[in-house]
Amino acid sequence: MTAWQFGFHDFDPDDEGRREALCTLGNGYFATRGAAPESRADGVHYPGTYVAGCYNRLTTTVADHEVETESLVNMPNWLLLTFRLNDGPWFDLTQVDLLDHEQELDLERGILVRRLRFRDRQARTTRVVQHRFVHMASPHLAGLETTLVAEDWSGTLTLRCGIDGNVANTGVARYRALGDRHLVDYHTAEISPNIVVLQARTSQSHIRIAEAERARIYLGDEPIDAKRSLLRHANVIAHDLTVEVQRGTEVRVEKIVSLHTSRDFATTEPVAESVEQVRDAAGFDGLCRSHSLAWARLHRTFHYGLSMSEAARQAVHLHLFHLLQTISPNSTDLDVGLPARGLHGEAYRGHVFWDELFILPTLSLRMPQLARLLLHYRYRRLRQARNAARDAGFAGAMFPWQSGSNGREESQLLHLNPRSGRWLPDHTHLQRHIGIAVAHNIWHYYQATGDDEFLSDYGAEMILDIARFFSSLAQYDHSRDRYVIRGVVGPDEYHTAYPGRDRPGIDNNAYTNIMTAWLCRTAVRLLHELPAERRDELTDALDIRHHETDRWNRIAQRMFVPFHADGIISQFEGYDRLAELDWDAYRGRYGDIQRLDRILEAENDDPNRYQASKQADVLMLFYLLSAEELEDILTRLGYPMPAETIPDNIDYYLRRTSHGSTLSAVVHAWVLARGHRHRALEFFDEVLASDIHDTQHGTTNEGIHLAAMTGGVDLLQRCFAGIEVRDGMLRFNPLWPTELGPLELSLRYRGLPLTIKVTGRTITVRSALGPAHRRVTCACGPRTVHLGPGETARFSLEHPPRGGDPTAFPP
Numbered sequence: 007m008t009a010w011q012f013g014f015h016d017f018d019p020d021d022e023g024r025r026e027a028l029c030t031l032g033n034g035y036f037a038t039r040g041a042a043p044e045s046r047a048d049g050v051h052y053p054g055t056y057v058a059g060c061y062n063r064l065t066t067t068v069a070d071h072e073v074e075t076e077s078l079v080n081m082p083n084w085l086l087l088t089f090r091l092n093d094g095p096w097f098d099l100t101q102v103d104l105l106d107h108e109q110e111l112d113l114e115r116g117i118l119v120r121r122l123r124f125r126d127r128q129a130r131t132t133r134v135v136q137h138r139f140v141h142m143a144s145p146h147l148a149g150l151e152t153t154l155v156a157e158d159w160s161g162t163l164t165l166r167c168g169i170d171g172n173v174a175n176t177g178v179a180r181y182r183a184l185g186d187r188h189l190v191d192y193h194t195a196e197i198s199p200n201i202v203v204l205q206a207r208t209s210q211s212h213i214r215i216a217e218a219e220r221a222r223i224y225l226g227d228e229p230i231d232a233k234r235s236l237l238r239h240a241n242v243i244a245h246d247l248t249v250e251v252q253r254g255t256e257v258r259v260e261k262i263v264s265l266h267t268s269r270d271f272a273t274t275e276p277v278a279e280s281v282e283q284v285r286d287a288a289g290f291d292g293l294c295r296s297h298s299l300a301w302a303r304l305h306r307t308f309h310y311g312l313s314m315s316e317a318a319r320q321a322v323h324l325h326l327f328h329l330l331q332t333i334s335p336n337s338t339d340l341d342v343g344l345p346a347r348g349l350h351g352e353a354y355r356g357h358v359f360w361d362e363l364f365i366l367p368t369l370s371l372r373m374p375q376l377a378r379l380l381l382h383y384r385y386r387r388l389r390q391a392r393n394a395a396r397d398a399g400f401a402g403a404m405f406p407w408q409s410g411s412n413g414r415e416e417s418q419l420l421h422l423n424p425r426s427g428r429w430l431p432d433h434t435h436l437q438r439h440i441g442i443a444v445a446h447n448i449w450h451y452y453q454a455t456g457d458d459e460f461l462s463d464y465g466a467e468m469i470l471d472i473a474r475f476f477s478s479l480a481q482y483d484h485s486r487d488r489y490v491i492r493g494v495v496g497p498d499e500y501h502t503a504y505p506g507r508d509r510p511g512i513d514n515n516a517y518t519n520i521m522t523a524w525l526c527r528t529a530v531r532l533l534h535e536l537p538a539e540r541r542d543e544l545t546d547a548l549d550i551r552h553h554e555t556d557r558w559n560r561i562a563q564r565m566f567v568p569f570h571a572d573g574i575i576s577q578f579e580g581y582d583r584l585a586e587l588d589w590d591a592y593r594g595r596y597g598d599i600q601r602l603d604r605i606l607e608a609e610n611d612d613p614n615r616y617q618a619s620k621q622a623d624v625l626m627l628f629y630l631l632s633a634e635e636l637e638d639i640l641t642r643l644g645y646p647m648p649a650e651t652i653p654d655n656i657d658y659y660l661r662r663t664s665h666g667s668t669l670s671a672v673v674h675a676w677v678l679a680r681g682h683r684h685r686a687l688e689f690f691d692e693v694l695a696s697d698i699h700d701t702q703h704g705t706t707n708e709g710i711h712l713a714a715m716t717g718g719v720d721l722l723q724r725c726f727a728g729i730e731v732r733d734g735m736l737r738f739n740p741l742w743p744t745e746l747g748p749l750e751l752s753l754r755y756r757g758l759p760l761t762i763k764v765t766g767r768t769i770t771v772r773s774a775l776g777p778a779h780r781r782v783t784c785a786c787g788p789r790t791v792h793l794g795p796g797e798t799a800r801f802s803l804e805h806p807p808r809g810g811d812p813t814a815f816p817p
């Protein structure tokens with residue numbers, strides 16, 4: 007194995023789900039889990055194919071409540087390929103003597119290889135090698151090539167090759183009580199002796215799906231006419247291909263599949279398109295070549311030259327690989343958001359949360375069009391967000407905590423605690439801070455790209471309407487002469503109510519309040535910066551008057567922020583009065599306490615009672631805002647916060663966090679990077695391990711954690727290398743851990759491609775050749791350089807920073 011390969015060298019039924027998720031292949035349009043082609047969903051294997059943005063709703067009764075849930079639909083399984091020898095049983099891994107089994111994911115070329123050798127009950131030895139891809143350049147195509155070698159036998163080999171429409175969304179045990187059959191109206195057809203097609207429709211969203219398959223069979227390199235019989239029953243269509251093989255013969259089946267839906271552009275209807283495309287497609291090898299070329303282009307754009315350990319480099323490559331399989335240039339024209347668990351499994355039903363906050367910086371600085379498409383996904387749902395705000399009695403736009411097809415709130419009203427078996431009310435939809443994430447993403451995208459057009463045409467409208475929502479959410483509290491925000495949930499989802507209080511939500515979540523001050527100020531600043539004509543258009547269209555912007559200004563100056571008596575920022579009002587948890591006792595009793603909420607509920611206790619957080623909440627402030635920005639916001643609010651108190655805040659919350667979300671380690675690595683390098687690197691290692699080692703114990707099989715995967719890579723660029731976009735400049739404040747070896751990366755800032763080399767506190771920036779007018783401003787410490795095409799700048803900061811670095815968080 008090299009840093010560009012990832013794989014497994016045995017077959018472990020207990021671990022198969024995780025491996026399938028990690029070996030998923032995708033292209034931003036659709037993705038398919040790395041399930042064995044002969045398998046079905048049987049508790050060990052879970053074949054899953056998901057098309058970006060294809061959701062469907064089902065209604066079920068659980069715990070006496072009728073609930074409607076929307077899910078990313080598991081599509082017909084195009085992998086179906088199995089075989090049998092003579093009249094024996096169809097191949098089953100568990101019924102043979104498995105001599106070898108390995109899966110290898112080629113991260114450079116985007117190909118999954120499976121090699122196995124087995125001896126069957128008649129002592130015949132067979133070798134099988136399978137290669138597959140989900141095409142990165144032709145997004146509707148996928149291929150599976152299977153080579154079988156009869157090592158020591160001769161006889162009849164029958165291969166079954168087709169499409170299995172008998173699928174449902176059963177990938178997550180916790181959701182089993184909910185409806186899972188999304189596909190209806192199946193039709194199958196044999197188009198020609200080697201092409202079959204299956205079509206179906208989603209039951210509620212009426213998306214039509216077609217998968218066509220072309221199968222060709224070869225003896226060695228020679229195409230042969232195998233005896234074919236058509237199998238067409240119960241939503242499956244397949245050909246049985248029968249050939250006589252001699253000892254040592256190599257039989258190869260090439261299966262090319264094309265998947266289309268009625269959501270596609272430039273199509274007439276899915277069946278005709280999928281049949282036509284599969285008929286015209288090149289052979290397996292030709293497609294592999296064009297596929298690998300498309301990957302090579304992506305790798306150049308997302309280049310990270312690393313000298314870290316091979317395992318760490320492999321993790322970085324794997325993380326970027328899965329990011330680009332979930333969103334890629336093939337997504338550019340799609341109306342899709344980023345599902346928190348990728349297109350790799352069914353956890354959170356494919357919903358879109360705030361997770362893009364951790365992902366956008368990687369995209370904006372490399373393929374800004376991908377960041378923009380995610381922002382367009384939000385823009386198209388602005389109407390829904392406005393309606394949601396209105397229905398809840400607010401103004402502006404209230405984006406949903408969980409979003410799917412049309413931007414309606416998709417958070418569940420009830421959730422199952424698998425530990426206690428109880429269905430419980432779920433108030434996490436009160437995470438209003440999602441709107442702040444949308445606004446922050448727009449602002450960051452604009453800083454990274456300078457895309458005035460987007461800001462003016464789409465971004466500004468969203469920021470203004472989000473600011474308007476938060477302004478209406480905030481209430482003026484006369485007794486304090488400050489604005490307060492009551493009844494919300496912060497990023498830490500353990501606290502959804504005060505103990506003993508019957509209404510959900512907590513008051514004055516510091517993260518939400520401080521970010522609201524940031525938002526209101528940004529909205530006012532935006533109005534000043536917009537071209538006058540556009541500003542007038544927007545203020546007219548949205549009917550923004552002076553009294554409203556005055557209120558935003560006042561909120562930016564008078565928002566209430568709770569502090570403990572000793573100056574620590576309170577996660578929310580009253581957090582310090584909650585009971586302390588005996589962390590050692592719980593760790594001693596349960597070992598893994600990441601999901602402390604479930605443990606406590608199962609003990610008939612309540613996480614709301616304790617100073618215990620699921621993930622970074624207050625510390626998110628140090629993650630999103632630079633030290634200067636935060637200091638500036640707090641000073642304006644009249645809460646001067648000496649930088650020396652920041653480490654105390656970090657320490658306080660670190661001791662009270664169970665890291666029940668993989669996002670937590672990303673934020674902790676970030677905030678510890680300057681002050682506690684070793685601890686930061688430990689968290690960084692944890693982020694790199696989160697899916698590879700399934701550190702949340704049994705969640706990776708339900709889909710990867712895309713934000714942690716990408717956030718981990720982002721730590722390299724924005725945190726350790728200290729690359730920040732702010733105030734129209736690319737700012738550097740590197741504190742690169744020398745033990746990681748030097749770093750080289752490519753990025754694109756405001757249209758100029760840059761190669762950046764970092765080691766310790768030194769950074770070199772080289773820009774590619776290009777039009778002379780394209781200049782960018784780079785700054786490091788007190789020095790500012792205007793960098794033009796083909797120029798190089800070198801910056802070096804003192805090592806270590808004079809007087810230490812009291813801010814203890816980057817950049």
Ligand code: BGC
Nearest residue numbers: 346359360361499666667669
């Ligand atoms: C985290 C959220 C996150 C969601 C999806 C939850 O466990 O608490 O912050 O958005 O997972 O990744």
